[in-house]
Amino acid sequence: MAVSQITPTLYLSGVDTALNRTAVSNRRITLIVNATVEHVCPNHPDVECIRVPVPDQPHASLLEHFDSVAEHIHNNQTGSTLVHCSAGRSRSASLVMAYLMRFQGATLLQAYRWVLEVRPFIRPNAGFWRQLLEYERKLYGKNSIRMAATSLGVLPEAIDLNGGPEYCLNT
Numbered sequence: 001m002a003v004s005q006i007t008p009t010l011y012l013s014g015v016d017t018a019l020n021r022t023a024v025s026n027r028r029i030t031l032i033v034n035a036t037v038e039h040v041c042p043n044h045p046d047v048e049c050i051r052v053p054v055p056d057q058p059h060a061s062l063l064e065h066f067d068s069v070a071e072h073i074h075n076n077q078t079g080s081t082l083v084h085c086s087a088g089r090s091r092s093a094s095l096v097m098a099y100l101m102r103f104q105g106a107t108l109l110q111a112y113r114w115v116l117e118v119r120p121f122i123r124p125n126a127g128f129w130r131q132l133l134e135y136e137r138k139l140y141g142k143n144s145i146r147m148a149a150t151s152l153g154v155l156p157e158a159i160d161l162n163g164g165p166e167y168c169l170n171t
Helices: 015-019 021-026 063-075 091-104 108-118 126-140
Strands: 003-007 010-013 029-034 048-051 080-084 145-150 153-158
Touching: 003 091, 003 108, 010 015, 010 091, 015 021, 015 029, 015 080, 021 029, 029 063, 063 080, 063 091, 063 126, 080 091, 091 108, 091 126, 108 126, 108 145, 126 145, 126 153
Parallel strands: 010 080, 029 048, 029 080
Antiparallel strands: 003 010, 145 153
């Protein structure tokens, strides 16, 4: 069961952690953000669960949930928060990065590196990357990442690096 601690009170995982009552209790989780269409909210005592029923598809709209999920995470003062999707790689990672931009002052590139450091297998789909870019532009008026055409397809790339392109997807 892979659960990644993003901040002292924010965790990211796949669905297996959310369903494990002991894992939830041991981390003093009082809020679960379920970013799946395929799994119902677990029923744990004293744990609020909010659903973000978005499929892991590039055309799916996750952007409309960034503010409300970030606010729920930020306002959870009674314990910790667990954000999960099926595998903890795309939807939930995108929601966590949006939170880090909104309430921790991180750029998208900083948020990506922050999450990647503790969960090295994250891989938001291309549509979620575009929505994160739009959200970063809304928050900061500029972007730290751009979408770039590569031999592997269109990938997010850090802007203004001195050592050449740094692609933001694990290939």
